Amino acid sequence: MASLAPSETSSKGIDFESSNPQRTAKIEDSKTKDPSIAQREKETDGAKRLLRRQVYILFAAVFVSTFLMALNGSIIATAIPKITTHFNSLEDIGWYGSAYLVATCALQPLVGRVYTHFPTKHTYVMFTSIVSVGALVCATAGSSKALIIGRAVQGCGGAGVINGAFAIIAAAASKEDRPLFIGIAVSLTSIGTIVGPLVGGALTQDVSWRRCFYINLPLSGLVICAFLLLPIPEQVKKQPVRSNLKAIITKELDLVxxxxxxxxxxxxxxxxxxxxxxxxxxxxxxxxxxxxxxxxxxxxxxxxxxxxxxxMIPPALARNRLVVFGCFTSFLQVGALLSLSYDLPIWFQVVKDESPVMSGVMVLPTAIAQAIGSIMAGKLVQVIGYCTPWALFGCVLTSIGSGLMTTFAPSTGAGPWIGYQILTGTGRGSVVQMPITAIQNFLPAKEVSIATSQVFFWQYLGGSVFLAISETIFTNTLRSSLKTYAPGVNPESIIEVGACAVRSSVPGDELDGVLRAYNHAVVSTFYLAVGASTAAFLTSIGMGFQRLSKKESKEKPKENDV
Incomplete structure (x- = not known):
């Protein structure tokens, strides 16, 4: 099996095409004069075809793993009611989702250091194996506590898989191709986050909630096999681990x-x-x-x-303007749009009276638009060479789309809610990948993994902060709106019964007022996304307007401190 030589791939990525037509013409002419040259050329072409197939398999495995990690984060949402019933564990309901989130956030900065000093191949396989172990613990859990532990283990592995996926893209893809591959990876994470509740609901309803975790095992197994069989290039030269393990752990990882x-x-x-x-x-x-x-x-x-x-987070890197404003942009944009993805299903289920599974179908326009927007933005960056304009464009689209969502009413038809989701999803697809694309192209190779881990940490942190704020806005607004639109009902009783039981718990003469109050409460959370997307527009400007070079530069990029 052909190998990827680090000296050829560490800085230039993998290039299959020759860009010198004169050289090609000379070689073709020499083939007619010397048959041995033609034979060697034929063997070289065969090796290139083998290498090309290996790289396609490598990136396919990377994309599958990023999709799985996004799926793991959200697939449990619609399975939680069944799980709490099975274990009689209503008091643990918050831990099923937060255990994964907390573990992923806490481990992110350390993961960046690990990928900087340990071989990418073995590190990635290790983290993917941890995810599989966590999924198996969850799938076979005999108690609620075991399930929570399994989710935490999954979160620890997921932190390494997401970071490693983009480290592999940075090492294996050429500079020209990185924006497109990053766009594909981001689009798959967006799709995984959106379709996770839909897949989880279908498996829970038709098979068992345990299948939400078993689904990880065969796909993770294929990814592990692919990585064990394929050569993985390194972006930077690393010390031999066996002879320097103690020094790396004590001096480079910053465990304190x-x-x-x-x-x-x-x-x-x-x-x-x-x-x-x-x-x-x-x-x-x-x-x-x-x-x-x-x-x-x-x-x-x-x-x-x-x-x-x-x-663990070098102060010089923490002051770098690109990293700082890229993290702020990710925090604001991902946090705001994650709150939208949680609140929209509530609007569909309560106000529009749709089932949980159908509400998952009705948010697919967001997922599809995100996927298309991510790939298109990646291709445009690849062609034009600028990241920040597309981040600004995405923030504008997201602000407009979420702003239009504030006009939702119980009578709103399918056309508006589909169209507004497309605007918002396209905007998110355009902006979310830009900090990562800029970091991988403008920072020195040795800083890429650490800086990328910071971006992901701030994304997860933004999700937790904005979900908490959104829930507070929703609850407080619902209480006050019920007093206005349905003064005859007890606001606390409406909140306690939950979204799914509202229509069956409210008297018919008060139902219209309660639905209007719910609509007003959900719409109020959309203003949070409008404000955050507008702020993200300003932080995107702080990333600067550097142009991606078409050729690899041997000079170290200049660092811009805040």
């Missing part, structure tokens, strides 16, 4: 920084997840978590400054 950062991240996320749900925002539990997180983050920042370039 990780032991400070992880509890800080967990405390902050738990405060955001529990606030307004298990606890109100002002009790000592929430305040204590926020204070503990703040203190730990201050300690972490001081330690990182002390460690310097050996820190």
């Amino acid at each position: 920084g990780f032991t400070i950062f992880a509890p800080a991240c967990v405390m902050f996320l738990l405060a955001m997840i529990w606030g307004g749900n298990q606890y109100r925002w002002n009790p000592s539990v929430i305040i204590g978590l926020f204070c503990g997180a703040l203190g730990a983050f201050i300690m972490f920042a001081a330690w990182e400054v002390f460690k310097g370039e050996k820190a």
Whole structure:
């Protein structure tokens, strides 16, 4: 099996075509004079075809794994009612989703360091195997606690798989092709996030909720086999692990920084997840978590400054303008649009009286538009060479689409809600990939994995923060709207019965008022997406307007500090 030589792929990616027509003509002419040259040329073409097939398989495996990770994050949403009934564990309902999110966020910065110093191939296989182990634990769980542990294990593996996918794209794809491949990967994560609840609902309804986890095993197995059989290029030269393992672990991974950062991240996320749900925002539990997180983050920042370039998040990289504004853009845009993806199904199920599975079908315009928008934006960046204009364009589309969604009413027809989703989804597809594309093209190779992990961390953090804010807006608005539109019902009783039981729990003469109150509450959360997308427009400008070079530059990019 042919191999990918690191010296050829570490900086230039994989190039199959010869761009010198004069050289091609000379070779063709020499073939007629010397048959041995023609024979060697034939063997070379065969090797190139083999290499091309290997690369296609490699990227197919990468794309499957990114889709699976996005699917894992959302597939459980529609299966949770069945799971809580099976285990009689209503008090654990929040942990089924948050265990995955918290583990992924806490591990992201460390993952960037791991990919910087350990072989990409074996690291990726290890994280994919961890995801498979977590899925197996969930699928065979005999208790609610075992399921939560399995979700946390899945989250730990998912942090490495997502980061590793883009590290492989950066190493194996040429600079010209990276924007397109990043666009495809981002589009698949968008599709996985959107269709996850639909797939989970279908499996739970027709087979078993355990199939939501078993589905991971055969696909992950294929990915692992592909990576074990294929050569994986490295973007930077790495030290031999066997002879330098102790030095890498003690000096390069910054495990002290990780032991400070992880509890800080967990405390902050738990405060955001529990606030307004298990606890109100002002009790000592929430305040204590926020204070503990703040203190730990201050300690972490001081330690990182002390460690310097050996820190888990090097201070110089944390001050880089592209990284800072790219993270802010991801935080705002992904957080706002994730809240939209959670609130839209509520609007379909309550206001439009659709089933959970049908509501999943009705948000497919968002997923399809995101996929098309991501691929188109990646291709346009590949051709034109600029990232920031497409991020700005995506923010504009998202602001317009989410702004139009604030006009939703119980009488809104299919045309508007399909069209507005297409606008919003196309915008998200255009903007979300741009920070990653810019980082992979403008930063030194040794900083790419660490910077990429920061982008993903801020994406997940944005999701948790905006979902918490969105839920608070929804609950408070629903209480006040019920007093206006349905003064004869008890607001607390409407909130407690949940979205699925509203129509069966409300008297007929009050139902119209309750639906109008629900509509107003859901629409109010859309304003959050409008504001965040507008702010993301401003942070996108901060990323700068550098142009992707058509040829690989040997000069180290200049660093722009904030």
